[in-house]
């Protein structure tokens with residue numbers, strides 16, 4: 001596939017996808033979402049890649065779903081075209097960790113896309129918001145569901161109902177982002193985190209991602225049971241032997257993803 005709306009590169013064992021519609025502040029249209037889904041799948045299949053980073057520009061991660069597309073949409077266009085479901089949710093099927101590196105605006109679908117990543121590292125100029133209400137529509141890709149889970153009902157209601165933006169400091173305090181870094185260090189810090197993850201045993205990384213995500217889908221006792229089974233299954237991996245032996249032998253591990 002030839003990409004036009006995204007840029008794709010690899011940095012060591014990290015796959016980097018950059019949203020690239022600068023004139024529209026990376027507004028998310030069908031072409032971009034198709035390309036993003038394809039690139040994510042390619043990195044997920046690629047044995048050389050251990051972690052994926054999704055980013056935008058310094059001004060905008062993404063200013064939302066493309067309003068020029070939606071303005072004339074009818075109900076039947078959305079229903080028959082399976083809008084959003086068709087190509088926005090590929091990211092949920094990706095087994096390798098996906099880190100969102102967010103600078104500038106992450107609004108509407110842009111905020112929802114960032115929240116579908118496994119964690120968010122924000123630059124100091126990042127601004128998060130769900131301003132759909134100003135367009136007389138509502139978040140359509142999980143915003144009303146993931147935001148309350150991430151930052152509490154009260155803050156989620158405040159953001160979705162008033163359309164106010166949350167800056168990076170507030171987003172970190174509220175738990176939406178894992179860290180805030182200076183804008184000029186955003187990619188350096190994100191790539192360092194991604195490279196650390198990519199140096200671990202990939203199957204174990206994927207088990208952890210799967211197990212943490214389980215916390216959003218089930219009760220505590222079911223989730224703990226799930227985690228316990230995953231934990232036991234790590235003892236079937238060669239990398240667990242290597243990891244523990246290398247600690248005892250005071251050397252670096254050599255993981256083989258087995």
Ligand code: HXC
Nearest residue numbers: 023024025027063064065066067068107108109131140141
């Ligand atoms: C289409 C968009 C866009 C969007 C910005 N642009 N956001 N085009 N869809 N979501 C375009 C502008 O029309 C403009 O194009 C160019 O990008 C630059 O934007 P400006 O508004 O001139 O920039 P600025 O004054 O700096 O303001 C930045 C901004 C503002 C605050 C981010 O652009 C803004 O409020 N954008 C809309 C944000 C929004 O409502 N998002 C939610 C969308 S609904 P021209 O051609 O004039 O230069 C949504 C639903 C998701 O996401 C549901 C699931 C799919």
